[in-house]
Amino acid sequence: MSAKDLEHEGGTPEESWIAIEPVPREADPAHPVDLPTFRESQSDGIILRRQRQRPEGGGGLKNVSFPSSRFLNLSRDFEFAGWGSFSKIKLAADDHAIAEEKLSSARRAKLLGQGTASALAGNDVLGGVFYTLPAVLAVSGVYSPIALFASTLTPFLWRPMMEELASALPISGAPYSYMINVTRKSLAIVGAALLLLDFTASSVVSAATAATYLAGEVALPFPTFVAAAVILGIFALVSLSGLKESARLAFVVLAFHCATMLALGVLAAAHWAKIGNTQLRQNWVQGQAPSASEVARQLFYGFCLGMLGLTGIECTPSYIGRIQPGRFPLVLRNLHLPVIVLDTVMITLVLATVPLTTLLGGADVLSTLAEVSAGQWMRRWVVADAIVVLSGGVLIGMLGVCELFKKLAHDRIVPQMFLKALSLTDGPYVPLLAFIVCNVVMYASAGGRLAVVSNMFSLVWLTVMALFPVALLLLRFNRGRLPRANKTPLSVIMLSLVATAAVFAGNVIIDPSTAGYFAAYFIGVMSVFVASLSFSSKVTLFRLNLTQIFHLLHMILYVRENEETSCIKIVHFCDEEDGIPSELEANAKILDEAFPEITIDLIIVQESFVPTNVSSSAHRLRIPTTLMFMSCPGPRAPYPVAKFGTRIISL
Structure with a gap:
C-alpha cells in the first residue's frame, strides 16, 4: 500500500x-x-x-x-x-461488609421443608381429582381405572430428570431458569411464556372449578365468574403475606383435603362391601366397547386426559431456591405417590357404587359418590373440600408467577417495577396485579367457559413438561461440566419426549379447537414479552476461568446476540500480581477493536473468586449479579453456581 x-x-x-x-x-x-x-x-x-x-x-x-x-x-x-479501559481494583471494606450482609440475609431466610414445600403444589396435584375424574370417565367409561392408573405412572419418567436439573441448577424460576443458563435467551423467553400460561391457566381452572362447585350447592346472587374472581382476589391477598405464611396455609388446606379423601374412601369402601359387586357388574356390561380398536381408543383418550391430574408437579422447580437442600426429591415423591393411590382408588370406588348413566350425565363425580355412600352430610363436606382445595390450587400459580417475574425482571425481560415489594411482608404486589390481569383476560377471552380453558390448559401443561427433557439435553450438550447429583438414562429422556408428543396429539384430536386457543394465548404472551424488553444500554460483567481469545469471542457474541448493551466488562479475579495471564490485556484490546459498537473494559480484581467477593464486586461496580455471566464450573468447583447468582453462558 x-x-x-x-x-x-x-x-x-x-x-x-x-x-x-x-x-x-x-x-x-x-x-x-x-x-x-x-x-x-x-x-x-x-x-x-x-x-x-x-x-x-x-x-x-x-x-x-x-x-x-x-x-x-x-x-x-x-x-x-x-x-475500553484496563484497570485494577482492590475491594474496599464497605464492599465486603455489604456483600456479607446480603449473603447472611440469604442464609438466614427461612427455607421450606419437604412438608410445606409439598403442600404448595400438593393442593394443585391432589385437588385435580375433582376435575380429572369426570373428564376421564367421559371418554373412557368403564376402562377409566386402567387409563388413569397408567397416566399417573408417567412422572416416573420426569422425576429423575427434574432431580438432575435441580441438583445442577438449584435456582428458582425453573424451567425458565434452566433454559436461560443452557441455551439462548430467545428460547428461554419461549419457556417463560409457556410457564406464565401454565400458571395462569392453572389458577383460572382451579378458581372457576371451585366457583362451579359452590354454585351447584347454593344459589349465588351473582354469576359464577364473579365468584371465581373473588377467589382469585382472596388468594392474591394471601400471597402478599409472604411465601412462608402461604406455605403454612397451603399445608392446612392440604391436610383438610387428605382427611376428606380418607373419610370418603373409607365410607365408599364400606358401602361397596354392603351392596356387593352388583353395581360394578352392571356398569361393566353397560359400558363395554364393541371392538378392540374402540377399547384402545378409549384407553388412549383416557390416558391423555388423565395426565391433567398431574398438573402442579411442574410448579415445584419454580420455587426450588426456597426449599431446604436435599429435600426436592422428597417433595416430588410426596406429590407423585399419593396421586397414584388417590386417583386410581377413587375412580374404582365410583364405578363400583354409582350407576354409569349418572356418571356420564355430567354429575359431580366425587360429591355424588359421597351422597350415595353416606348421605347429604358427606356430600356437603366433599363440596366444601372441593372449594377449599381448588382455591388452594390458585396459590401455587400465584407464588410461581412471582418467582418467574422476579427472574424476568433481573434478566431485563420485563421492567424493573416487577421487583417492587411490600416493605412489611416482602410480598411482590406488581407481579400479582399483572397476574390477576392475565387471569381476567384469559377467562374473559374464553367467554367464561371452563371447558375451553381446561382443554387449553392440558396442552400448555404438556408443553411445559417437554421443557424439562429439552433443558436436560441442552445442559448435557452445552454445560456438560456442570456438577450434578445423578444422571438420567438417555432412553428415559427420549421416551418422555415421545410420550409428550403422543399425549399432545391425543388432546388435539379430542378437541381440535384447543390448539387454536393455545396458539393465540402463546402468541399474545410472547408479544408482550418481546415488547417489554428493555432497550437501554446495560453493563454486562464476565467472570472467566479461561482467558483464551476464542472463549472471550464466543462469550461476547452471546452477549451481543442476547442482550441490549453497549458496554461489557471482562473481570478477572486474581490473588497475586504475577497470576494475571500475560495475553489477557492484549486479547481484551483486540476484542475491543473488533466490536466498534461495544465498549469492552478489562478489570483485574485483586481477590480470590468466591461468592462474597463476587457480591462485593457487584456493589463496587454497581452491576447486579444477574447481569454477571460466567463460564460453566467443573465438577471440582468449590462452590455451587447458585451461590454466585450469575448466569452460565459457555461450556
Missing part, C-alpha cells in the same frame, strides 16, 4: 501503521532465530494496532475510516462506542 493510499484511509503512514521486517522463511542453521515470546511480540509490534486512536486510559470515540456508514446523511458517531 502506498503512502498516498494510507493518507486516503485517514492518516499518515507514520501515524497509522508500524512497519515490520518480515521473518525469513528459511533460517540459517548456523544462526538459529528464536521465535519471540508473546510479551516480546506485543512490545515489538508483531500485533498491528491503530494505537494513535486509542486514548490512554480508555474513553474517546471508537471511530474508524471504514467501512462507510449505512446512513449517508447522519453523523456516524452513534455507530461506535468508546474505547
Whole structure:
C-alpha cells in the first residue's frame, strides 16, 4: 500500500501503521532465530494496532475510516462506542461488609421443608381429582381405572430428570431458569411464556372449578365468574403475606383435603362391601366397547386426559431456591405417590357404587359418590373440600408467577417495577396485579367457559413438561461440566419426549379447537414479552476461568446476540500480581477493536473468586449479579453456581 493510499484511509503512514521486517522463511542453521515470546511480540509490534486512536486510559470515540456508514446523511458517531479501559481494583471494606450482609440475609431466610414445600403444589396435584375424574370417565367409561392408573405412572419418567436439573441448577424460576443458563435467551423467553400460561391457566381452572362447585350447592346472587374472581382476589391477598405464611396455609388446606379423601374412601369402601359387586357388574356390561380398536381408543383418550391430574408437579422447580437442600426429591415423591393411590382408588370406588348413566350425565363425580355412600352430610363436606382445595390450587400459580417475574425482571425481560415489594411482608404486589390481569383476560377471552380453558390448559401443561427433557439435553450438550447429583438414562429422556408428543396429539384430536386457543394465548404472551424488553444500554460483567481469545469471542457474541448493551466488562479475579495471564490485556484490546459498537473494559480484581467477593464486586461496580455471566464450573468447583447468582453462558 502506498503512502498516498494510507493518507486516503485517514492518516499518515507514520501515524497509522508500524512497519515490520518480515521473518525469513528459511533460517540459517548456523544462526538459529528464536521465535519471540508473546510479551516480546506485543512490545515489538508483531500485533498491528491503530494505537494513535486509542486514548490512554480508555474513553474517546471508537471511530474508524471504514467501512462507510449505512446512513449517508447522519453523523456516524452513534455507530461506535468508546474505547475500553484496563484497570485494577482492590475491594474496599464497605464492599465486603455489604456483600456479607446480603449473603447472611440469604442464609438466614427461612427455607421450606419437604412438608410445606409439598403442600404448595400438593393442593394443585391432589385437588385435580375433582376435575380429572369426570373428564376421564367421559371418554373412557368403564376402562377409566386402567387409563388413569397408567397416566399417573408417567412422572416416573420426569422425576429423575427434574432431580438432575435441580441438583445442577438449584435456582428458582425453573424451567425458565434452566433454559436461560443452557441455551439462548430467545428460547428461554419461549419457556417463560409457556410457564406464565401454565400458571395462569392453572389458577383460572382451579378458581372457576371451585366457583362451579359452590354454585351447584347454593344459589349465588351473582354469576359464577364473579365468584371465581373473588377467589382469585382472596388468594392474591394471601400471597402478599409472604411465601412462608402461604406455605403454612397451603399445608392446612392440604391436610383438610387428605382427611376428606380418607373419610370418603373409607365410607365408599364400606358401602361397596354392603351392596356387593352388583353395581360394578352392571356398569361393566353397560359400558363395554364393541371392538378392540374402540377399547384402545378409549384407553388412549383416557390416558391423555388423565395426565391433567398431574398438573402442579411442574410448579415445584419454580420455587426450588426456597426449599431446604436435599429435600426436592422428597417433595416430588410426596406429590407423585399419593396421586397414584388417590386417583386410581377413587375412580374404582365410583364405578363400583354409582350407576354409569349418572356418571356420564355430567354429575359431580366425587360429591355424588359421597351422597350415595353416606348421605347429604358427606356430600356437603366433599363440596366444601372441593372449594377449599381448588382455591388452594390458585396459590401455587400465584407464588410461581412471582418467582418467574422476579427472574424476568433481573434478566431485563420485563421492567424493573416487577421487583417492587411490600416493605412489611416482602410480598411482590406488581407481579400479582399483572397476574390477576392475565387471569381476567384469559377467562374473559374464553367467554367464561371452563371447558375451553381446561382443554387449553392440558396442552400448555404438556408443553411445559417437554421443557424439562429439552433443558436436560441442552445442559448435557452445552454445560456438560456442570456438577450434578445423578444422571438420567438417555432412553428415559427420549421416551418422555415421545410420550409428550403422543399425549399432545391425543388432546388435539379430542378437541381440535384447543390448539387454536393455545396458539393465540402463546402468541399474545410472547408479544408482550418481546415488547417489554428493555432497550437501554446495560453493563454486562464476565467472570472467566479461561482467558483464551476464542472463549472471550464466543462469550461476547452471546452477549451481543442476547442482550441490549453497549458496554461489557471482562473481570478477572486474581490473588497475586504475577497470576494475571500475560495475553489477557492484549486479547481484551483486540476484542475491543473488533466490536466498534461495544465498549469492552478489562478489570483485574485483586481477590480470590468466591461468592462474597463476587457480591462485593457487584456493589463496587454497581452491576447486579444477574447481569454477571460466567463460564460453566467443573465438577471440582468449590462452590455451587447458585451461590454466585450469575448466569452460565459457555461450556
